[in-house]
Amino acid sequence: MFEIKCLGTGKAHGVEVVDPPPRWVWSGYAGIVSNVLNQKDDPNCWAISFIRAIEAIFNIGKRLDEQRSFFIQHLANNVKIRKYELEDTSTLADFVDQNGILEEGECLYTGTSKTL
Numbered sequence: 394m395f396e397i398k399c400l401g402t403g404k405a406h407g408v409e410v411v412d413p414p415p416r417w418v419w420s421g422y423a424g425i426v427s428n429v430l431n432q433k434d435d436p437n438c439w440a441i442s443f444i445r446a447i448e449a450i451f452n453i454g455k456r457l458d459e460q461r462s463f464f465i466q467h468l469a470n471n472v473k474i475r476k477y478e479l480e481d482t483s484t485l486a487d488f489v490d491q492n493g494i495l496e497e498g499e500c501l502y503t504g505t506s507k508t509l
Contacts, residue, residue, distance in 0.1 A: 424452045424460040439479040440468040447494060464495040 419425040427448060430441055444465045452460040472488045479485060
């Protein structure tokens with residue numbers, strides 16, 4: 394894993410210091426950026442974006458066996474939205490503050506519309 398201890402070039406206290414890369418792309422690191430989802434006409438892009446951002450923040454710096462995937466549908470089912478958008482970001486913040494975020498493994502969602 395790339396680690397920057399200081400910025401600049403040269404030597405300081407016997408440790409070589411390097412410039413940071415001009416560009417950093419997280420998609421090359423397993424578990425940080427999840428696969429792209431095809432949401433079709435589903436108006437839950439806000440839930441997908443929110444959960445993907447939380448996953449990335451949570452997973453950065455963790456070994457693969459420590460990384461987690463969170464359940465998008467939990468937010469989509471429980472946070473009130475208007476026809477095609479999140480009504481108010483405080484609604485999302487309040488829901489997450491009161492209920493947390495579920496991991497994928499904590500849910501019985503099977504990808505079908507049948508009752509479990």
